[in-house]
Amino acid sequence: MGLSFDNLNDLQLDALREIGNIGAGNAATALSKMVNKKVTMTVPRVALLPIKEVPNWLGGPEKEVLGVYLAVSGEVTGHILFIMTVENALKLMRMLLGDLAPSDISAVFEPDEMSASAMNEIGNILASSYLTALADFTGLRLDHSVPSLAVDMAGAVVDLILIEIAKHGDYALLIETEFVEEEDHVEGYFMLIPDTGSLEIILKALGVV
Numbered sequence: 001m002g003l004s005f006d007n008l009n010d011l012q013l014d015a016l017r018e019i020g021n022i023g024a025g026n027a028a029t030a031l032s033k034m035v036n037k038k039v040t041m042t043v044p045r046v047a048l049l050p051i052k053e054v055p056n057w058l059g060g061p062e063k064e065v066l067g068v069y070l071a072v073s074g075e076v077t078g079h080i081l082f083i084m085t086v087e088n089a090l091k092l093m094r095m096l097l098g099d100l101a102p103s104d105i106s107a108v109f110e111p112d113e114m115s116a117s118a119m120n121e122i123g124n125i126l127a128s129s130y131l132t133a134l135a136d137f138t139g140l141r142l143d144h145s146v147p148s149l150a151v152d153m154a155g156a157v158v159d160l161i162l163i164e165i166a167k168h169g170d171y172a173l174l175i176e177t178e179f180v181e182e183e184d185h186v187e188g189y190f191m192l193i194p195d196t197g198s199l200e201i202i203l204k205a206l207g208v209v
Contacts, residue, residue, distance in 0.1 A: 005173065008048070008203075012209075013046075016046065017043075018137075019137055020130070020133075020173075020175040022133040022136075022137075023126075023129045023130030024043045024175070024177060025041070026128075026130075026132055027125055027126050027130070027177075028179075030128070031096070034121065035095075035097075041180070042177075042178045043175055043178075044176050044178055046175050047174045047176075048172075052170070054154070054158050054189075055154035055155045055158050057189065058085060058189070059085065059154070061153060061156075062153050062154070063085060063153065063154045064151070065083050065084060065085050065089075065153070065157055066089040066119065066149070066150070066151045067081055067150045067157040067160075068081070068082045068083075068126075068148070068150075069160075070144040070148070071145040073145070074140065075140040076140060076195075077194070078192060078195045079191075079192075080130075080144060080190070080192055080193075082127070083154075083188065083189050083191070086109070086151065088187055088188060090102065090107070090108055092188070093115055093118060094184075095184050111151075116149060120147045123149075128144070130190060130192065131144060134202070138202060138206055171193070172191040172192065173192045174191050175189070175191070176188075176189055
């Protein structure tokens with residue numbers, strides 16, 4: 001029986017948490033360069049979560065959220081989902097775009113080209129930052145697809161992802177992510193869902209199997 005998220009030990013979880021912390025640091029540096037102002041990121045919590053429980057973390061399946069989805073390829077395969085409530089998405093746009101950000105929350109549902117591009121770029125930066133941290137730790141070759149943006153109820157966004165990964169696994173490594181710029185705080189969730197067999201490859205490369 002191969003390794004899965006529901007039978008990891010403390011050492012393996014600690015290794016995955018450390019990658020989350022380093023990935024957040026990488027992402028903060030990249031975001032700061034993108035907007036030319038200091039943005040910090042913290043990882044208040046890293047959890048292993050059944051994917052079906054993710055909507056409840058976000059306030060319930062009818063909570064309106066923005067999700068950025070990417071596929072992972074290379075020596076391991078899987079899926080990445082960055083998800084946040086529309087309220088936090090609007091705050092993040094304001095944090096990063098300043099006066100150019102939309103002022104009304106309805107704009108998150110039909111974002112203009114600049115807002116959509118900014119959210120996709122944030123997804124790109126986060127995915128690249130976490131995968132770079134994972135690649136540096138493991139020596140594995142990793143890449144990701146072009147991001148895809150979705151705005152819907154949390155249950156619908158998660159169901160969409162479940163359709164993509166239903167054959168591979170039911171658990172996600174969920175990294176709670178907090179963006180901080182001066183007095184502004186924005187919360188989001190970064191999820192890594194490795195395909196069958198990929199988790200074991202990662203942990204073996206980390207030397208914790």
